Every structure is written in structure tokens, then in C-alpha cells.
Amino acid sequence: MNDEVTPKSKNKSKNRAANQAALQLLIDTYPDVFSRDNVRPLKIGIQEDLIADEKVAKNKIKRALASYVRAPQYFKAMVEDADRVDLSGEAVGKVTAEEALHAKEKLKEFHQRRREAQREREKAQREQEKAERMSNKLEQLVSRSKR
Template sequence: MEVKTVIEETEQLLGELDSLLEARERGRERQSMQQSENSKVNEAANSGNSKPKSKNRAANLAAVQLLMDTYPKTFSRHQVRPLKIGIQEDLLADDKVSKNKIKRALASYVRSLAYYRSLQAGAARIDLQGQPAGQVTEEEAEHAKGKLKELNKQRREREKQKQKEQREQEKSERLNNKLEQLVNLNKR
């Protein structure tokens, strides 16, 4: 192969690399602009009275823990059982925990995977003393099964999205490595 041919091919490759780098830079600029816009939207959505998710989650967990400490026969992380229908009114009447914390805790507790799993047809519901107070109906059990399926589907979709993003990042890193190698080859 002639030196002239090698030089031409190298120049052609460098031209292609320049085009790829410019396209990549434009893509990064677009992505940066989108991220900036998204962060502005998120900031606007989180401004005012709403709190970031992590603060809400911490407050919810603290409220659930308060109920578990106050009513250990009823609320547990390890032995989750269906609660009596109307237990919120019982909690409010007992007046040991504030209304806001009761609502927050119950909302978190009854939306947990463990709680949905506990809702089996015929299972005993419990009151504040941990005593049986009704049973889970077939309809309630079916509703819980549907919620579990929905939550599992959402989890799988999040995992798929995360894997897709990871593959895209790996692909981008490989491309960058190859581009770097080509540039280094040209410098020799």
C-alpha cells in the first residue's frame, strides 16, 4: 500500500471522526438543554408547600414507626396482618397519635407490598389490641392481587429502563474509547 493511500484513508477517517464528534457535541448540548428544562420544571413542581420525595418518605417511615411503637400488637414490619375496616377512626378516638401522623402512617402501611400480600381471602383482620375484627373478603383479596401485579409491572418497567440506560451509557463509553484510540493512532 502506498503512503499516499494511507494518508488519504487517515484523512478520510479523521473527517468522519470530526463529523461524529460534532454530532455527539450537538447531542450533548440538546441533552443538557433538556436536562436544564426538566430541572426547572421539577423545581417549579417542588416549590411551594410540596416537599421532595426523600423528606416525605422519611416522614412516612417515622409515622409508621410511631404507630408500631404505640400499637405493637397491631402494626409490625415482620408480621403484617390485615387491619380492621375503620381502624383510622379507632386510632383517632384513642388520641395517642396526631391525626396527620395517623393518616400518613396508614397510607404508607396499607400500600406496602407486605400488606397487599397479607390480604388473603378469609384472613382475619385485627383491631388496635391485635384481636380479630372481621375477615378479608374475596373481592378485597382480588383487589390486592391486582395491586401487586401492577406494582410488580411498574418495578419491571423501571428495571428495564435502567438497563436500557446502562446499555446506552456503555455503548457511548465504547464509542468514546474507539474515537480516542483513532485520534491517538493519528498522532503517531
Template sequence: MSEQQIITPEVPENSQQKQEAKRKKEYEANRKALDELCLLYPEVFDGAKPKPLQIGIHEAIATDGKLSKTRIRRALNLYVRMRSYVAALTENAERITLGGAVTGKVSAEEASHALEKLTEIDRKRALKRPAAGKPKGPRKNARKPTPSGDRSQKTANTKSAIEPSAVAKPVEQADSGERMQNKLAALVNKRSN
């Protein structure tokens, strides 16, 4: 039997970097378009407190003629995917038109779909951030194990080696220059031991 070579396609190392750069560039373009939309229609588009938009609002914006269809698509693409907008899609929440008038309400089906999206957004965010209970690295002040007999001797030597001038004054009494000098003196004494 002859040995067959397995050929694996070579993926350039920087292709992932290129994709990230492309995503970042698209996000920046979407962000600029959304900023324009917020400036043109501040009563409708509010990033801090978004309101559910009328279905087909993109057509109303296009007929207004202030933005190109590409800019509208980019802006709405970012706006309707914001967590705060998805959270605003609750059952019976009022949808607004381009003029700010109420045009309808969010249905139960739309609200349940929004809740699923919100759960997915939160799940993805939780995966990206580190867990709160886990340490991020080695502790700076972790004690190293010492032989049982040396513990009292080492503690006594350490206490006597620190000079009284190296002990920091309370923050109210010491200015920043004095505090820095005290810290340096303590560090020098600590290293010499």
C-alpha cells in the same frame, strides 16, 4: 406562506431532580411516622408479618391521641401499600383492631382487588430490575478472534511465559499475602506478553 415558530415550553433540567428529592423527603417522613406507629402498637403493626387492619382503623388511632392525623395518614399510607400487606389481604383473612382483637374478615371482592394490586406491584418491580438472562456489559474474559494459524503458537507462548511461582496455590495452602503476590506476578507476566 410565512413560517410559524413552534414554541415549546422549557422544562428546567433539575425539575425531575426536585421531584425525586420531594418524593424521597415524603417517603422518609412516611417511614418515620410508620416507625412511630410500629413502636406504639407492635401487636398490630408488624412490617415483617402484616395483618389485615380493620376498616377505619385511622379513626381509632386518632381517638387514642398519641399521633397527629397527619402522622397517622403518612404511616398508614406507607403501611397499606407495602407488598407484604397487600399479599396478606386474602379471602377470609381476619382483620384486627387497634387492640389486636378480630373484627371481621377480608371479603372476596377485597381479596380480588388486592390480587390485582399485587400483580401491578410485581409488574412494576420486574420493569425496574434488569433481566436475569441478559449480560450487563462486555464480558471481562471474552476471547478475541485470532488468525487460524497463530492459535497453537500463541497458546504455547502464553503457557511458557507464566512462571511456576505465579501459579496460585489452593486457597487452603496460600495466605492472603501469597495469593496477592501470585496474582500480581501473573498480571505482570500477562501484560509483558
């Protein structure tokens, strides 16, 4: 497989690292709300609450929330009638049937993209192995003809 680091993949890695660092900041600052192990649906409008609380920079809040609510664990937590939590970790509303269905669809899309990416990686691996076999055969033929 081609392991070249392209500018696009490098930027994606940097963004992912920055998003994860911002999320860790929210987890550390609001442990009753944000967790990697106990993901719960968030209150609608929690971004405004976080900004008003002024404990974390606005740009970091946006990065962290985007990562948090697009994670498969968050989609799994979005089941009908599940409690939504505010900044203190208290229940302040429920997940609606429509929101739960939307999350289920997003989770399905996530898994589909992951499967497609895996198939692409496997295909690229097979093509590379085929090219290497062909190259080895050509080298053997060239070395035999030199004898």
C-alpha cells in the same frame, strides 16, 4: 446510569423517609397491630380509631397508613377470610373475597411496575456503557491522529 438528584427524586426520598418514620411511630405505639414482619389486615375504619386514640398526630397517621396498606406485604396478607385487627390486635372482621381479589390485583400491578423500572434501569445502563465505549474509541482515534 445517570445518578443526578433531581428535585422530584429528592422530594420523593424525603416523603419516603417521612412515611417510614411515621410508620415506625405506629409500630412502636401499637406493636400488637402494626409490624413489618407480621403484617395483618387492618380493621375497616382504623384510621378514625387511631385519630380518636390521640397517641399519634393525625398527619403522621395518614402517612403511616398510606405506606402500610400500599406495601406488597399488606397485599399478600389480604387473603379471603383472614382476620382484620383493631387497635388492640384483636380480630374484628374478615377480608372478603372481593377485597382479597383487589389486593391480588394491586400486588400484580406492583410487581409489574417493579419489573418495568428494572428494565428501564438496565436499558439506561446499556446506553451509558455504549456511550462510554464510543467516547473511548473517539479518544483513541484522536490520540492516534495526533502522532
